[in-house]
Amino acid sequence: MEHQQIQLLYNLRSIFFDHMELENGNIQYDQFVRTMLAEIKRFLEVKEVTLFKCDDWKQHLFIEASTDSDLIEPDYDSKTLYLNLERAAGRNYYYNDYPFREFKNYQLILPLKEEQKVTGLVAVKEKVPGSLSSIGAETGELLTKECTKLLETALNIYKVVMEEKRHKQLFKVTEKFHSSMSMDAVLGEIIDTLQEVYPSFVYYLMLSHDNNNHENLPIKDLEYDSENVAAMQAYVTGTIQFENSLTEKKSVLYAPLRGKQGIYGVLQVIAPNSLVFPENEVEFITLLANTAGSALENAQLYQQSKRLISDLQLINETSHRLNSNLRLSETITYMKEQIIKSFDAQETGFIFLLPSGDAKPLTGSSAFFQTKESEQYIRYSKERMDIDQESLFIGDVHLQSVDVKMRYRSLMAVPMLQSNSLRGFAVVLHKEPYYFSFEMFKLLQSLIHHSSLALANSMLREELEKLVITDHLTRLYSRNYLDEKIYQSMEEDEEGAFILIDIDDFKKVNDTYGHQVGDEILIQVAKLMHGNIRETDIGARWGGEELAIYLPRVPLQVGVNIAQRLLEKVSELSKPKVTISCGVSYWKRDSIDNAKALFKRADEALYLAKNSGKNKVLVQNR
Template identity: 60%
Template sequence: MNVQQRDQYAIFKQKFFDWFLTEEDFTDLPRIIQALITLLQKEFHLLDVTFYVLNPFKHAFEPEVTTDCMIKQRREHASIPFDSHLKEQFDDVMIIDDGSEIKTVQFGVYFPEDSCSLVRFRIHERDMLPTSFIKQMKHDFLKVFARIRKVSEVLSEEKRYEQLHRATTKIHASMNIGDVLEEIVKTLKDVYPAFTCHLFLSHDSTTDRDLPIKLLTFENEDEHMGAMKAYVTGHIQLYDSLVHKRSVIYAPIKGAQGIYGVIEMIAPTVMELPEREIRFISLLANTAGSALENAKLYEQSKRLIADLQLINETIHHLNTNLRFQDALKFMIEKIKTSFDAQEVGFILLQEKERKVLPGSTPFFESKEARIYVDFVFRRIQNARDTLFLGDVKIHSDHTKRFRSLMAVPMMRGMMKGVAIVLHQEAYHFSFDMFKLLQSLIHHSTLAFTNAALREELERMVITDRLTNLYARHYLDERIQRSMEEDGLGTFILIDIDNFKKINDTYGHQVGDEIIIQVANIIKANIRQNDIGARWGGEELAIYLPKVSVHTGLSIANRLVQKVRELTDPPVTISCGVSYWKKNRAHSVKELFNRADEALYTAKRTGKNRVVVQE
């Protein structure tokens, strides 16, 4: 270089130094290079300057920053192949002379970590610089760029760790899985805007937020082998793909108690990720794993508390002297609400017959339900057997109707059956739901048994043991209540004709059979809310609330006919009928006395007949 050129170069260095002192942000390396080449262009009257970086997958230099407007518009067509000719002359200054006034000058620049770049500029022939000048420029450019790059990396690293610290503080402050996952994705996108990020998570770690989440499954294992391997081994997996021209890192999201997923980072146009990037992604993954684990434990503890409250409230409610049917209805509604179940059924096993308990959803009364009930009873043979199926496979026409099934046996005392819970969606119930259902059924079965025993005891107290009709005291109570609440009613007193003769002829055992036959005929010919009772000995009684005397007479006459036709040995009965109305003064005793007088008249006037006492 001559004196003038050295002075010119010294002025350039001074201006570069002034620029360097005023620059405040060295983290954006492309912007820094853009400023440097713009200064080169201005000071040495260059037409344009372009800085290229090597794409190892394409074996070509691609423009990173440029002052050439044409290249900016068509970057994809401005790459320079890294062929053998360029490799041979890479260390030298190359001047491309196509015979025009515009000359193209380029030189290569090597950097640590086996990366390299190419600087190319165009210059008019009249402004052409000496080769020694360009070599000095190359030498200084390499040193300056290496320093700037080092500063940029240090500052970028500092900035990234600041982002990591902020993200760590934020995700550890949250106990919501969705918030933790969202912050992980945000941090990755902020730090690596050019990378593609996905989170591979197990089914119980997903969220309904719009995040790049994929489920970890053994399906498509070949496609996501790196993610599965990282999840199983707990170690980072690196994959470089020449076919797809990218590098992929799979970092396991680890906590103290397990691995909850995998971070997938896809780096385009990068042959191999630097060690510092791998360390940073690994550190972020471990931080995410710890925060995710805390959030899961918190949600699990909340769920356990809610489950305990549900069990406590349910059992407390069941133990408040509810009728058996009311307790069962309450339990089914609780299961439907708490488990988001579509069908709930309680099936009782009585003398090898299956009975759908009242309160079960209507589906269990259908023929279709028998397929599921048969399937469950085939699989459940004792109190320890349970069923938890995420995708039910029953070989029938209805296989796909309900795919999620839970079944828990009820085995305690007189309760021998099973609770069945169904949903159409596959894998709708979680294992935690299944464990909760087991606890609910286990605790509630005792309450159901107590309710059933209580009702059985009440039934035994108000029921005649021989005939299974109501006892006399219950009949009295019901008539008294009817007289207080209703407007009218009819009472029928029944006596088996010549009953002493039957006992003398056939024996008392046959006599009891006759009483039972007549009682069964009575039960078959009255309504559910009518009261059939044993009055005493061979005398029976019927009270018909809200029934007029004319209807009562019809029922009494039908009973006389049915008893005559259906008993074996054949017998007849006599009936005395009395009634009451609201607008007349009546008492239970008067009602009984008038029926007794009418029965006496029927006996005295030939038996096998009905007499009403007005």
Template identity: 65%
Template sequence: MKIKTARLINELRVLFFKHIQNMQGELHYETFLETFLFETKDLLGMEEVMFFKFDEWKQQFYKETSTGCFHDYNMQVPVQEYIEMILKEQKDDRDVTVSMQQEVKDFQTVIPLWDNGKVIGLTAFKERKNGSLTSLTPEEGAAFSKEFTTILKAALSISKISDEERRYKQLFKVTEKFHSSMNMDAVLGEIISTLHTVYPTFDYYLLLSHDNDSHENLPIKDLEYDSENVAALKAYVNGSIQFEDHSSENHSILYAPLKGKQGVYGVLQVIAPNTLVFPENEIEFISLLANTAGSALENAQLYQQSKRLVSDLQLINETSQHLNSNLRLSETMEYMKQKIIKSFHADQTGFILLHPGDKVSLLTGSSEFFDSEEASMYISFLKGKIDVDKESLFIGDLSIHCPNENVKYHSLMAVPMMESNDVKGFAVILHKEAYFFSFEMFKLLQSLIHHSSLAMANSMLREELEKMVITDHLTRLYSRSYLDDKMSQSMEEDEEGTFIMIDLDNFKRVNDTYGHQVGDDILIQVADLIQHNIRDTDIGARWGGEELAIYLPRVPLESGVRIAERVKDKVWEKSNPRVTISCGVSCWSKEHLDNMKEVVKRADEALYIAKNSGKNKVHVHGVL
């Protein structure tokens, strides 16, 4: 071997070891290749040195690095033809030669880079006049070529080891972080952070299959099942890595499933720019990262599910205990309403009771919305469904089910309130946003209502029993004892009040003429008219026999007289058979010493005067 050739080879070795020393063992192949080509260019006095990398999947070469401007040499026909000639002539890396007999697009020399019997790259040299390579003999050229390719292979091998060590250190660190956190956002964030560190030039997205709420600042997309992205769906369904190459956009995409033991939780999309095939040496690391992340996601999700389950059980237990503490119905329903709003973030909450004859009523605790005309569409829809199916309803978008209606609240959940296998009503919650409620929320609402139905039924029965005790069974007015209690309480707490004593005129004649059954019906008619002409805070009662009474707390005498006149007139107008009533009115106030007995006595005396002065009259007594 000539001294010149030996010197060139020695200089190449010096360049290689100098670069290794500068990089302190952490060799990056792309950086080394670019630097090494520039140094080789200077060493050999070349005009330009270019490296072509072989795409094994496409079976084509593409330009990776050049010391000059990137001319349009990429996969040109002359280059490809020349490469095919080399591949025919050379069968393995022991048969390495420098070709100088044929020029290829101004490149006088091309050195193939072999690895395990395959050409993985080509280095093309464009020489100046009197170039150093073209002056070598074939034997000298073969020696130089062999040394050059040995250095490139050594650099590639060291680079792979260095990259793998760095990546697996990173993988070890991220695995520790994965399994030290039970927060899904933290796990997802760590995936992206690791990819940023290892592949700063790549783009990545997380395609998640589960419900995700916020995930701020993370590149997350929903994994849509009707998507045209077949590769992503295939990765999710099959649980295997998929690839997509986009020659028009000059990038390659890898889809790695985030797979745990119980299933696949999403897909990691990694986009490698400026390449027509995804780098094979990166696939294993990304696959390991995705599998580790999948296990961590599964653990975090199971942890979150267990926390949610414990929270749900606590909610049901607390609610059941609270509802079974002999609360009044109004307190029971108000408590339920607050719990539902807090747990489900509902816009509207309703508790609907079903009655014979398609009648419905609202329980205390329902949102005001359900007492509006706008709510009738929702109630009618739910009643029709629950009456027939007796099943809970979970609807993501009500507008799909009611296309002809103006739907304000799209998300809906409704659970029937059962008693002895009979539907007594249903609880419903609404939200304006479509698909707002999750299926876990639906299951929780079902459990909550089922556990609460008995307590609500008990509250209703208890109040019905209490009402029976204080209510006259015929007229459904309050009993005299209840009126006495409330009137006594009012005289202690209020400033004034009015008492009205009522008697049906000639009631004996009604009984004798029409019979006692009609007489009872007349009493019921008068009682209903009284109820419809007084406030909820006023008290209508059956005093005894055909005598009725009204107590008006905090109402002055003048207003009380007007109410008595109104009731008297309504009885005359609407009773059938027509009857009349007589009324005696009295009042009390804090300005004068008084007691209930005296107030009642004055009203009774006024009634006596009304009946003896022609009946169908209102008489006032006790103007102080």
């Protein structure tokens, strides 16, 4: 071997070891290639040395490095050239004798081969015409073999080191995965890792069921359609699937995100400008997807356990609160607030079914349920529950009632049952369609189920209390209850009016029509009283045919007006027709007074009214 040849080989090997520092993992592959080409250029005293490599993924030939920094890709059909390169496998090197017109500007071609397959070309351009003709076949073959061996060895070392780095990175990512119980953090780490390892690829996370909005993450819903057959196949079978597109010049890999208990989605990785997905990248992506699937499963199970604990706490706290002898209105208000807070509901109503079958919203429900608009939601829910007493979970009410414009689109309704009898139901609404999740629906069912008994007990307790303080015939309050409220008002309020009422000639009604009609007259007058006073006012049966009304925080003239209006209504609407007489009294805080004196003055005014013609309202001042 000539001295110059030995020196060239020595120099090339020195360059190799200078750039392949295995101990510290400092593998400078790109720099090694450039330096090797520069050494060949210097040794052969030529104008340019360029390394063309074969890309098996994209099936084309490309420039990997050149001593000419301004060199651009030649204008040739790189794919056809790639396919024709196999013809060069039987030749060692070419000097002005090569089958490819694309390299007519180069005088020396050294084909790089690995197991009889051409992996690239070293193309040399002369500085002086004919200067390379002295290189014989022996030198050319030796140079070809040495370049091939050095490039192959450097590339293999580079791949091994990079693979080690990837696995170290995978280990770090795995640590991060299992140190976080956040779905967003796990999904974000998957994308960050892929972007770092494969910056030229495109990624999407195709999740099987995901209702959350993840900021800045490329997430798709995993839906079955003709465009997602490979994705669904990966999801169903739990195995890697490939999809190659010649027209779009891309190759797609679908890796299932698999845990121990199931598959939670599919990782879609798109390799652009590739006819076949890079085989040596599949293993790393598969490992990442499997690790991510386990981490997603852990995060999801953690979130589910937290949600279940939270749900149990909600049910426990609600049950405890409802069993603490709250008033019915307080119970309903508390339940409404709990549901709005837990489900982010916009309207919540508790509907009670009266013996007549009518539906009545209970006090404490959202104000919306006291409006006319709410009737369509109440009616819709009641009609559905009358059929089978089943809960309702409607994603879009508008689709169920296309003829009626519905402002609230999402609806959940749960029956309140007592001894298998429908006593009422809870309705939860939101304007956005499909707003409530199925987990929310199941929680609402559980919440209402555990609360129904407490609600029923609260209603029964108030019914019993009302029976104690209510006259069974007229449904007006009892005398004792009226006395208590007047004493309380005289301590807390600034003024009040008291009306004492007597049905004129009531004995004559009983004697003429019988006591049953007499009772009916009392009921009629009581209903008229209810219809002409506020909820805060108190109508009571004073005794016999005498009735009474107390109007807290009302001046005397207003009390007189109410008594006069009631007098006219009784005369106009009673059947058989009767009249009433009224005595009105009044108290004010700035004067010394008491309930007994208030009653006495009203009784005196009533006595004067009955003895001066009846069917009139009189006032007795002090």
